[in-house]
Amino acid sequence: MGGPLGDAIKKALLAALVTFGLSFPIVVFLTRVNLSNQLVLQPRWWLAGLFAAAAFIISFAVAILRPGGVERAPLTTVMSTAPPHPIIRILPRAGLVFLIAYPVLVLLATGNAGAVKWIDNFGIQILIYILLAWGLNVIVGFAGLLDLGFVAFYAVGAYSTGLLAKTFGLSFWILLPLAGILAAFWALIVGLPVLRLRGDYIAIVTLAFAEIVRLVLVNWVPVTGGYAGVSGIPAPSIAGYTFTMGPNNIATALGLPPSPLYRLFFLFYLILALVVLCYWVTTRLRTLPVGRAWEAMREDEIACRSLGISIAKTKLSAMAAGAFFGGLGGAFFASRQGFISPESFVFMESAVLVAIVVLGGLGNMMGVAIAATVMIGGTELLRELTVLKRVFGPDFDPTQYRMLLFGLAMVMIMVWRPKGLIASREPSVRLGTEPPPRTGPVTVPAE
């Protein structure tokens, strides 16, 4: 075989073979328990075949339609500083307006029952992840410190809120900043040993720190309750009025009909306020000397030292600032759920957050927000795809393919947009001078 058709078939066959090889150990054997309570393997060769066939068709189609191969983004060393696309420029304001209107829109569109799901599972859930991802973005995106244990700060915020609220009866409004401060404090503690480390070593230390935090939560049963967690965390209240059912319910006090929606509206606008605060603070910090030092440290630590910038202070301030927002997220999470356990603070959460920051574009806040929306919203959306059950049978659970889709999205982003969804960097300050025309006198490079 020769020619373009032969090449396409060869390529497609290879893709099919690789897909078969990869899917074989993952999807072929279904384990289930039979009537006599024995574990049995149920082979599903057809499923691996289906995957391979799909890979063949896609690869063949791509090879025929794009004979030159898929165009990949060039791997440049520096991000463009060209003014961003107008859509990206209006995104922060447009997004904020949309989010303020969102609960009302959802209520009008889906009625009371649907609104609970869309505000809670989608709105609040996504906003929590945006807050956490922006916090992590300070550490990974701005300062370039690969933190694989960000969930530890989230856990510190959540547990300090839960335990202090239950033990000392402190109000949520005191605990919210306190949780942030405590998380920042622990960031300084873990930051000290990583001061002399770089790159991969920071990743290992932060990963270990998160595991230590989780194991303490699991094993320090008298304080943390171990796997049973902390339950009955009081929900936030305003001036003594709560949003949950009870004697001081705000709706009863105002003579409104009882509904779970008041609580959700309150929680939604609360987390939205925290997200807006985080956006305002981090975008401002970026244009301040401390934020510029973070980015300079990411670019070249040695050059920083030669300019009188203390790497210790810069690293610690980045860790603390990022962890502060993680702590706020934890405090919100604890009082929203009313119950926390170590299972919410596993490594997977850190990994998802790092994935969101990388996919969005390191250091780009709007890109990170979009990535969080797509990743978390997409996962929730999978639950909604009941249509697929009609295609694949009633046993089909689309959420089980969450990680598969997650991985697929990452591979595609890395191929087409290796620097993330929004791969540009807005300078912290512009002079506004025009670059010289390309034909103008350019300094001759060295021979």
Add this chain to the structure above:
Amino acid sequence: MRWQTDPLLVVDHLSMRFGGLVAVNDLSFTVGRGDITALIGPNGAGKTTVFNCITGFYKPTSGRIALAHGGAVTAEAADALTGSDQRHTHGEKPELFLLERMSDHEIAATARVARTFQNIRLFPGMTVLENLIVAQHKTLMRASKLSMAGLLGLAGYRAAEKKALDLARAWLDVVNLTDRADMPAGELPYGAQRRLEIARAMCTNPVLLCLDEPAAGLNNRESAELTRLLRGIRAQTGVSILLIEHDMSVVMDISDHVVVIEYGTKIADDTADSVKNDPKVIAAYLGVEDEEEAEAVAATTEGIKP
């Protein structure tokens, strides 16, 4: 001879060992205030090690590196400070610093010694302008009052930022990069990156500017431009310059004072003209046979004898 009458920097019996390797061996020299001093020597002579000791990137094994602001380094003052456990004097004039006791970022921030690197170290992803603003970290950090004044956008901070921008802008004009201010520094051509690195070092407002092979990789025209630039910088700011350079035309052209080292030891220390004709220097550079070198040295010592 300003390096004898008005020394800004005095390096005293400096030694640096890496395990068994002696990179710098009992080296002493001085840098005169307002001078352009060149540190030259064959490859592997220990020039960059000396630089790293002065700028705090290495802790010297032994020796003293004293720097004075607003006056000459005197042996008595340096001895007095060495005897104390202080790193620098407080409030006295001239203010004295013992660089071997200070860390790299303190040397840059408080002793005001700036440096560039042999392999250029810019912040490639940040713009040309941002590179110059980052260099003014200390001043801006103080004005931002733990970032609080900055976060709230108080007038004091805004004024400091405007001043920083003005200074950056002035240096952009000096190194002729104003029209490329908003470009990522990593996208500049090589020669422009060299100039930007010098401008960035100058934005820290140094008293001593250390340049590690500033002409490396530049063509003749660019080297000539660099010479003009360095002269201009000195004339404008009065900064003293210490440079390592292999390009002898640059060295001989701009240096007031040349220190030659070989195998970590000083072999010559004088004006450019006298060093140029020093047989020991010629021998070190041209690699003369041992006997010939000995003869050459003998010949000059005889010549010097009355």
